[in-house]
Amino acid sequence: MNTEVVESFVEQERGILFVISSPSGGGKGTLIRRILTYVPRLGYSISWTTRPPRQGEMNGRDYHFVTPEEFVAARTHDEFLEWAVVHNHYYGTSLKVVERELAAGRDIILEIDVQGAASVLRAGIEAVSVFILPPSFEILKGRLTGRQSENAEALALRLQNARGEVEHYREFDYVVLNDDVDRAATQLASIVYAERALRPRQERLAERVLATFP
Numbered sequence: 001m002n003t004e005v006v007e008s009f010v011e012q013e014r015g016i017l018f019v020i021s022s023p024s025g026g027g028k029g030t031l032i033r034r035i036l037t038y039v040p041r042l043g044y045s046i047s048w049t050t051r052p053p054r055q056g057e058m059n060g061r062d063y064h065f066v067t068p069e070e071f072v073a074a075r076t077h078d079e080f081l082e083w084a085v086v087h088n089h090y091y092g093t094s095l096k097v098v099e100r101e102l103a104a105g106r107d108i109i110l111e112i113d114v115q116g117a118a119s120v121l122r123a124g125i126e127a128v129s130v131f132i133l134p135p136s137f138e139i140l141k142g143r144l145t146g147r148q149s150e151n152a153e154a155l156a157l158r159l160q161n162a163r164g165e166v167e168h169y170r171e172f173d174y175v176v177l178n179d180d181v182d183r184a185a186t187q188l189a190s191i192v193y194a195e196r197a198l199r200p201r202q203e204r205l206a207e208r209v210l211a212t213f214p
Contacts (some may be wrong), residue, residue, distance in 0.1 A: 013204065015043075015102040016195055017125065018109045020188075021117040022132035023165035024087065024158040025144040027178040031132060032111050034185040039192055043101050043108040048074070051089035054147075081125070084115035087157050091116060107192065114168040121171065128195050130188065131172035135179040137162065 022028040036044055048064045050071050059065045066074075071090045075083055081099075083092035093110055101108045110120070110127075120127055134140040144158055169175050174191050178184045195201070 013105060015105050016107045016192075016201075017098065017102060017120075017127040018107065018192065018195075019117050019120055019127045019129045020109055020111055020132065021114050021129070021168075021172070022178070023114070023134065023140065023162045025140050025147075025162075026132045026134045027143070027181070027184070028111055028132040030181060031176070031178065031185050031188050032109055034181065035189045035192070036109075039189050041107055042192060043106050045093055045098055045101075045108055045110050047110075047112065048080075048083075048092045048094065049089060051087075051091075081110075082112065082116045082119035082123070084113060084119060086113045086115055087154065087161065107196070114165045118168065118171065128174070128191070129172040130174045130176060130191060131169040132184070132188075133166070133169060133175050133177045135177065 020028050020032060032044065036042060046060065046062070046064055048066055048071060050066060050068045053059065053062070053065055057063065057065075068090060071083075071092065074080065075090075075092065079095060080092040081095040083090065085091075091113060093112060093116065098108060098110070110116075112120075117129060121129060134143070140162060141159060144155055176184050176187050176191075199206075
């Protein structure tokens with residue numbers, strides 16, 4: 001194919017916003033990290049949070065860990081695309097970062113809880129939403145217990161909120177069952193590729209190909 005046509009596929013006029021959510025312990029982070037290693041032109045928005053880092057987490061890589069005062073100051077200045085209080089901690093997404101990436105034609109993933117996802121969708125922001133579904137409550141409980149990142153009170157709160165979070169699956173465009181990491185990651189990547197291939201997003205490419213015909 002003509003090189004110019006290939007480049008037109010890479011250079012989208014505007015990127016796609018992917019909102020990926022699940023209950024705590026649903027495995028959305030694992031699946032996102034997996035597809036980021038092999039799906040090209042896919043970025044990741046690092047959320048702000050006031051919760052303390054878990055073992056192995058790094059500031060600026062996993063989250064921007066901030067104080068409640070810093071978070072409230074940023075919120076007051078309308079710096080968040082969405083924000084929510086989840087399990088007694090603040091979480092938020094930088095509006096500036098997301099808008100910059102989308103305007104540059106790069107697709108970006110938001111890894112957010114169901115409250116944050118609901119805020120984005122209610123705001124009428126154009127986005128593709130994906131819910132990561134755990135296979136069962138017992139498996140979800142085992143995942144949360146096994147990571148040993150919360151005290152007993154925090155763990156009980158997450159488990160208590162789990163059913164209410166899962167019930168939000170009806171509000172999403174896609175549902176991916178996370179019963180097997182490899183299969184679920186492949187399905188999630190397929191959603192990204194399918195959304196990129198939608199006819200309205202490929203109009204410019206199609207017209208450029210058509211222009212090569214006599």
